[in-house]
Amino acid sequence: MNLQEHPTRIKNDIEDQSLQLLSLIKDSLVVIGGWGVRAHAQKKHGRYTLDIDAVADEKGVQTTKNILSSEGLSCRSKDWGFQFHTPYKPSFPLNKQERELVLPELRVEISGPRITELQTDHYFEFNLTDYDRKKICFHSLDRVLFIHVPPVADLTAVKLGLPADYKNIFDSIVLLQLTSIEDVISAIKRNDSWDEMVLRRIPKYIGRLHNKNSLVHRIAVDAHIDIKKSEKKLRDIQNILRTTQ
Amino acid sequence: MNVKSALYSMLAICPAPLREVVTRLPYAEKTVYNAVEQMVSNGDLSSERRHDGVVIISIPKDYYHQRLSKLHMLLVTQGIDPTPLLSKTCQQIWKHIASQKITAEHIAEKTGFTTITVHKYLHLLSNANAVTIISKKPLSVRKKESSEPACLLDEIITDEKTKKNTIYVAGSRPFDEEFLSPKDLQRKLYDKPHQSMSITDTGFQLKGKGRHVIYESTPDDVDLEQIFLSSLVTIDGVEDRCLFILGSKKMNMNQLFAYAQKQNAVNIVGCYLHIIHDLSQALVDKKTIEMFSQHVTGKTAIFLKQLKKYGKQGWEKPYEKQWNVNLYLDLGSIRHGVRAL
Numbered sequence: 001m002n003l004q005e006h007p008t009r010i011k012n013d014i015e016d017q018s019l020q021l022l023s024l025i026k027d028s029l030v031v032i033g034g035w036g037v038r039a040h041a042q043k044k045h046g047r048y049t050l051d052i053d054a055v056a057d058e059k060g061v062q063t064t065k066n067i068l069s070s071e072g073l074s075c076r077s078k079d080w081g082f083q084f085h086t087p088y089k090p091s092f093p094l095n096k097q098e099r100e101l102v103l104p105e106l107r108v109e110i111s112g113p114r115i116t117e118l119q120t121d122h123y124f125e126f127n128l129t130d131y132d133r134k135k136i137c138f139h140s141l142d143r144v145l146f147i148h149v150p151p152v153a154d155l156t157a158v159k160l161g162l163p164a165d166y167k168n169i170f171d172s173i174v175l176l177q178l179t180s181i182e183d184v185i186s187a188i189k190r191n192d193s194w195d196e197m198v199l200r201r202i203p204k205y206i207g208r209l210h211n212k213n214s215l216v217h218r219i220a221v222d223a224h225i226d227i228k229k230s231e232k233k234l235r236d237i238q239n240i241l242r243t244t245q
Numbered sequence: 246m247n248v249k250s251a252l253y254s255m256l257a258i259c260p261a262p263l264r265e266v267v268t269r270l271p272y273a274e275k276t277v278y279n280a281v282e283q284m285v286s287n288g289d290l291s292s293e294r295r296h297d298g299v300v301i302i303s304i305p306k307d308y309y310h311q312r313l314s315k316l317h318m319l320l321v322t323q324g325i326d327p328t329p330l331l332s333k334t335c336q337q338i339w340k341h342i343a344s345q346k347i348t349a350e351h352i353a354e355k356t357g358f359t360t361i362t363v364h365k366y367l368h369l370l371s372n373a374n375a376v377t378i379i380s381k382k383p384l385s386v387r388k389k390e391s392s393e394p395a396c397l398l399d400e401i402i403t404d405e406k407t408k409k410n411t412i413y414v415a416g417s418r419p420f421d422e423e424f425l426s427p428k429d430l431q432r433k434l435y436d437k438p439h440q441s442m443s444i445t446d447t448g449f450q451l452k453g454k455g456r457h458v459i460y461e462s463t464p465d466d467v468d469l470e471q472i473f474l475s476s477l478v479t480i481d482g483v484e485d486r487c488l489f490i491l492g493s494k495k496m497n498m499n500q501l502f503a504y505a506q507k508q509n510a511v512n513i514v515g516c517y518l519h520i521i522h523d524l525s526q527a528l529v530d531k532k533t534i535e536m537f538s539q540h541v542t543g544k545t546a547i548f549l550k551q552l553k554k555y556g557k558q559g560w561e562k563p564y565e566k567q568w569n570v571n572l573y574l575d576l577g578s579i580r581h582g583v584r585a586l
Contacts, residue, residue, distance in 0.1 A: 001469055002411040003489055004421035005456070050585065101413050118577065119559060163577030165484050204555055204575070208480065212448045215481045219419050221450055222441055222457040
């Protein structure tokens with residue numbers, strides 16, 4: 001049995017169509033999640049991402065809703081915001097093998113600037129006026145897109161308080177290579193009691209990163225990331241947060 | 246011995262410059278040159294020009310050709326000419342020999358060869374220690390399963406590709422996973438020596454070309470339901486792999502239930518499916534939950550031991566009560582995994 005990604009041309013087409021959607025709404029929102037990490041890390045971030053996650057103010061959410069609805073996307077209301085979706089339609093004829101694939105849907109997920117952790121009162125709030133402008137390249141088109149993303153320290157800070165699955169851990173250690181511990185601490189501290197979430201998650205982050213058999217350890221090694229250095233950075237963040245709580 | 250077998254037997258010892266190959270083998274130069282040219286173009290030999298201009302001939306590093314090389318070495322050192330044993334006739338005959346007794350007449354019927362021809366090859370195979378002769382009149386044989394020549398002949402002649410059951414995953418995963426029998430895994434390593442890869446539970450990892458592939462060694466006859474069950478005892482399995490398997494809709498829930506019962510894992514599997522059902526009803530239906538819930542056992546199980554040291558999160562109680570489990574799962578991570586499907 002194999003678990004493998006879609007054939008490259010389909011994967012690239014999905015991402016290009018997602019970027020095409022993003023190009024329509026990019027001025028109304030700040031992109032977070034996998035695409036945000038990718039915009040900062042570029043080729044260092046080998047992890048591809050299907051959904052576009054973004055935050056916006058009420059006006060931005062409304063504008064996005066209008067644009068995506070007029071593009072034919074359906075909207076699902078979620079406890080955290082809105083999910084816009086449409087079935088992915090390949091932009092080229094599929095071959096016999098490709099026609100047997102279950103194709104995904106294109107998704108854009110928008111919420112307000114405040115990211116809350118379920119079952120807790122802790123939150124992280126993105127500053128919608130303080131963002132970086134970053135470039136993302138299309139695969140098949142000779143075209144680039146400039147999007148708004150949170151500063152790298154903010155994106156790292158939010159990631160460190162999210163559940164300790166391999167994607168969040170990998171994203172945060174990729175981002176930690178691009179920023180300083182001091183900036184990350186400062187971003188965490190700006191946000192209510194987000195430090196408590198980070199302190200809750202970091203032991204798991206370190207534990208999983210350290211385990212040679214874990215997915216995150218293996219993909220980090222493959223991405224030429226210095227695991228010991230990353231673990232030390234996480235420990236340093238943990239120690240500083242503990243002493244300044 | 247024909248020139249091709251001679252080339253293989255020579256190069257099985259070590260790679261050699263083309264000039265040396267031509268001078269050392271007792272065949273006409275033209276014959277050797279032609280054989281090398283043909284075998285290189287077929288992919289049965291590799292040729293590489295060194296910086297000093299010398300052309301080195303070697304046996305390709307992939308699994309099939311390495312087995313072929315080993316068989317040549319094994320046979321010539323036993324005083325047996327590999328040529329007839331690797332002929333098309335012998336290959337046809339070999340495909341009909343199994344661990345059960347079979348007569349020469351029966352093989353002749355199946356292959357269309359004369360009984361005399363079949364007799365000749367069965368004796369050659371017997372000399373090579375690949376078959377055991379059960380009776381001489383009528384001549385009947387069976388495969389000598391444990392012998393090295395028989396294993397090599399199997400690998401070379403019945404070179405069947407692994408039946409693939411591929412689940413395609415949309416986006417987000419920077420790696421692929423392959424579940425292979427030890428033999429197929431070995432074949433992969435030889436066939437893709439430069440692949441970026443790691444083998445689960447061994448700590449063995451190689452950076453390399455292409456997307457990272459995680460290999461997991463499994464028994465020959467493992468099925469999707471067994472992979473799902475074994476993945477439920479790992480953090481990454483619970484938060485990632487099992488979700489993709491459920492998302493593929495390829496799993497037979499009755500089969501999963503049967504395995505879970507056999508391994509006393511009904512409580513854990515049922516509880517996990519229930520949690521996933523509550524996160525996404527499209528992934529697990531209610532009927533499946535009911536099937537498991539009717540067979541909850543009295544023995545409390547810890548799910549998942551590796552996460553016990555991090556404590557509980559506060560959401561666990563209703564599931565713990567219904568399924569008689571002690572829960573230590575990271576619901577946020579599972580939810581993130583479900584959302585990414």
